[in-house]
Amino acid sequence: MKLKNVLLWAALGTAGAAQAAPDLPRNADLDLATAQQLAAAALKHCSGALNVLDRGGNVLLALRPEDIGPHNLLASQRKAYTALSTKTPTRLFAERARNNPEAANLNSIPELLLLGGGVPLFAGSELVGAMGVAGAGGAEQDEACAVSAAQQIGLTTQRN
DSSP, X not given: OHHHHHHHHHHHHHHHHHXXXXXXXXXXXXXXXXXXXXXHHHHHXXXXXXXXXXXXXXXXXXXXXXXXXXXXXXXXXXXXXXXXXXXXXXXXXXXXXXXXGGGGGGGGSTTOOOSSOEEEEEETXXXXXXXXXXXXXXXXXXXXXXXXXXXXXXXXXXXX
8 A cells, every 4th residue: 555655755756756746848959060050151242250149149160260360269259249139240239339438338238349251140030040251241241141151051140
């Protein structure tokens, strides 16, 4: 009889624990293989330092060709982080910030870099990561390089 009670309570406890688990959302995320595809696509059309971040802001890939200044590697990471955290291409974000006096303090946040070259990466309407490019010839060229790489592998830089 004792064994039956123990087994019954164990079964009820297990069933209760299964019901108590929340139904958490599942999110797409960039992986290393996709980050490598992005880097290869970018380097076909430009030469610059680049960083690819996952949706949590973690660096998946950081790359700096030997002829690009070392400061560009950190700049590309900060551009990617800025694009990820704002869900906006950094060139557009910088323009908006310049036109809004209340946004002037954004330059004081060390992780943000208000220069073109960072883009958020979307798979459909879902933010999956970001890419930053620096040292490809200026903000416009850096951004064009990142946008082109994203398009080549089927990602967008704006939410659909």
